[in-house]
Amino acid sequence: MSEHHESAAPPPGATRLALVSDCGNCFGLCCVALAYAASADFAIDKPAGRPCPNLAQDFRCGIHRELRGRGFQGCTVYDCFGAGQKVSQQTFGGRDWRTAPDTAASMFAVFPVMRGLHELLWYIAEALDLPRARPVHAELRAVQEETESLTALAPEDLAALDVSAHRDRVNRLLLRASELVRAEFPGKKKDRRGADLMGARLRGADLRGANLRGAFLIAADLTGADLRLADLIGADFRDARLSGADLTEAFFLTQAQVNAAKGDATTRIPPSLTRPAHW
Template sequence: MPDTAPGGAPGTADPGPRPDLGLRADCGSCFGLCCVALPFAASADFAIDKDAGKPCPNLQPDSRCGIHAELRERGFSGCTVFDCFGAGQKVSQVTFGGQDWRGSPRGARQMFDVFPVMRQLHELLWYLAEALTLDPARPLHADLRDALEKTERLTLGSAEELSALDVPAHRGEVNALLLRSSELVRAEVPGRRKDRRGADLMGARLKGADLRGANLRGALLIAADLQGADLRSADLIGADLRDADLRGADLTGCIFLTQAQANAAKGDGATRLPPALTRPSHWKR
């Protein structure tokens, strides 16, 4: 369940409306799929090992987390940064028509197989919906709408169709459009734009850095010092922001930043987020 609270900082530009695709997690309409279907290993993010398909010991019979208010204190910070983009309720209520995995041991395995596929499709829907709000990407809007509609149709397939779906191939098609959208947005930033795609910037000292329009797709920014950095119009798709210090940073107008990435980072009351995101409750005020 996302570890967020209302009150994201207003951005400098209105990104326009996003299509209502049910891309925000509704844990009350899900059967705790993220707590069962996915594996995790004992680490700084999780206090214990858990195999895929095995219920987390903290999962209660009503599909709620028994330690939700204490996840970070109890060593489960990884749970607080996970976001299914609404895939949990789609699988629970649409694909399987409200059938709880507890009542169908045979169908449970199929449900657990479908959930990560749906999660990837919903993440793509999130990015496509955002791309359709980007004015510089207007020349691509027709193609983006087609990709969004195709992806949405895929999410409505049967469990068998979803299990057989070639997700990497579809992701590749969508990513090509997202990259072109990114290029159009970043091209409007004056001056030389940094290209740090996939760069290893773990622990990098980037305090106050001018990263406007930077390509940070897939960059490793774990524990990087980004205090006061200017990240406007930067592409952050897939960037690893775990423990990155975003205090005072300006992320208004950055593109393809997700709530999970913000949740994984450190920030404060001076951090400026895109309007579509909310300020994580664990950030300092």
């Protein structure tokens, strides 16, 4: 899946910059380490650890410009939050799995762990940019430092790391930050956490300050909806219609979520993200 996705525009600050995917400095890890099944997102089955047949010897995608037309829409949506280049260039010191095959198994095991840590760092950095979340900023900075230290572990220690337990700790702080931010709309804090909104008709909906954490918004009609200051962490936006929707102040929204949706020139997105080329 290397050299495929719409990368987020680098936000200010070294931490956020390091969390933007740089496929040119990665050994195509998402194209090898991850498994996928033939579906609407992928044209073929591929087990974890086997290189995608479209991966070239220089670790670039051989059908990069044709991915959607060739049935690999899932590749255009995926984002590793910079974990690929971190594992390739720092954890393994620039040794690639082709010329140093003894690193392959360990590298492929470490990649999803690093990706999980980098995603957490993205959310933490965003929470630290939210002025209304200032009461928890000190705790967030502490957990940010801890998470960054985990990304520097040796390969064997990274592979053994319990990311889920660490994520639970971080998520408690992110939830507190979310509550502080969304408190601006005390009468509008719609709780749709984990809600099944697949195909829902939400055209023009006022969702300001809504809790949409983990909501299933697959193919939902959000045309013209107002999602400012909505918590969108983990919300599934696959094929959701976002024409005219306002997500400018929505938080915990990622590039992968935006890539998966159907927007256009009238869709307003946060400045830290990039408008997908396929919109």
